[in-house]
Amino acid sequence: MSRLAALTEALLHAAKQAGAEAADAMALSGTSQSIDIRAGALEQAERSEATEIGLRVLIGGRQACVSASDTSPATLSRLAERAVAMAREAPNDPYAGLAAPDQIAKHWDLAALQLVEDAPEPSAAHLESLARAAESAAMAAPGITQVEASAGYGRRAVHLAASNGFAGGYERSSHSVSAVAFTGSGTAMERDYAGEGRIFAADMPSATDIGALAAERTLARAGATKPKTGTYPVLFDERVAQSLIGHLVGAINGAAIARGSSWLLNGLGTQVLPAHLSLVEDPLRPRIGGSRPFDGEGLPSQRRMVIENGVLMGWTLDLATARQLGLSSTGNAARGTSAPPTPASSNLDLTQGSASRADLIRDMGTGLLITSMIGSTINPTTGDYSRGASGFWVENGEILYPVNECTIAGNLRDMLKRIIPANDARAHLSTRVPSLLVEGMILAGA
Missing domain, CATH: 3.30.2290.10 (PmbA/TldD superfamily)
Incomplete structure (x- = not known):
């Protein structure tokens, strides 16, 4: 050093x-x-x-x-x-x-x-x-x-x-x-x-x-077929669930807010998640790859409540975006050697639920369990969401067979307000998000 x-x-x-x-x-x-x-x-x-x-x-x-x-x-x-x-x-x-x-x-x-x-x-x-x-x-x-x-x-x-x-x-x-x-x-x-x-x-x-x-x-994926087209509950497995929160984190990034290109542009102080869920950033978690003692501009790292009881509490800001928005930096600057700092989140924790993934599968009735996703069509200003997916078809609360080559669609603003979390987030990950159930998503398959 x-x-x-x-x-x-x-x-x-x-x-x-x-x-x-x-x-x-x-x-x-x-x-x-x-x-x-x-x-x-x-x-x-x-x-x-x-x-x-x-x-x-x-x-x-x-x-x-x-x-x-x-x-x-x-x-x-x-x-x-x-x-x-x-x-x-x-x-x-x-x-x-x-x-x-x-x-x-x-x-x-x-x-x-x-x-x-x-x-x-x-x-x-x-x-x-x-x-x-x-x-x-x-x-x-x-x-x-x-x-x-x-x-x-x-x-x-x-x-x-x-x-x-x-x-x-x-x-x-x-x-x-x-x-x-x-x-x-x-x-x-x-x-x-x-x-x-x-x-x-x-x-x-x-x-x-x-x-x-x-x-x-x-x-488990052998013999996969296309699922039925329709509107169904969709359970995002823990391996892919953090992508949903990733879209939320991107929408509250100070760079997107300063550009005016976020579907949460006017979302500060409003409900963006169910009222019993919070999202906490803590860059000081020990033994975690995303932790850091200070940010890319030398500001101290500190724990902050990003979303509290479903309500968006603040943007993710570095010095430049904070000045542009008339706010204070949240200590979230990230940078490399060849570019100026930009805002970026570190360790994030979404409130876990009390039910297991198996409980959510049992309770969802008929729908789709997603374990893998490909491609992405996300409108950054409206939140319209469409992604290719594969996983398993569930009927009467039981996994029946693997499925692939399907597309799920919805709007992030509505989807995130309906999420039901499981209790299976892995403790060692920088972003800890459990499996998430979303009711009423559009599914395009066979």
């Missing part, structure tokens, strides 16, 4: 020397490994190491961003000079600017967040053994014809510094194993997957369990 801190300070110094009035700098470094197994053979083994730097300079309301992977002193100087020259030609943005010194984060507890595993990097042989274990477990299921399995590891460090006095950084590690299983052939081929990722290797489920689950899910 000391090397990255030195790089950001050098970039800020170079920016000042080149004529910038204000600047912030980011330095990233990381290593990653991945092993891919396909049809019993090692298909790909990759390992990468990289360092990247980024600089944003401001001259009045004019700003420019530049990035590079070369960290030599000469490159830093040229980068700063180029950024300043670009900023002088950029259009004026009255909302661009750094945080005030009294806004920036000054204290945080990295140890409490547990974002990085202090352990040696796993060997390529170990990752291959995990991928092969997942593959073997999936292939052991009768009817599985082929498996693609992967295992990976990554460790990344980031440091951010700005001319307003902010400086801070942190590291993050990740472990992952996944498998995709296939059954059947030709037009009757079906596939499904299972995958897991954690910060700490000790928190990972076994590769064997992951492979077995991929096979189980795939075999």
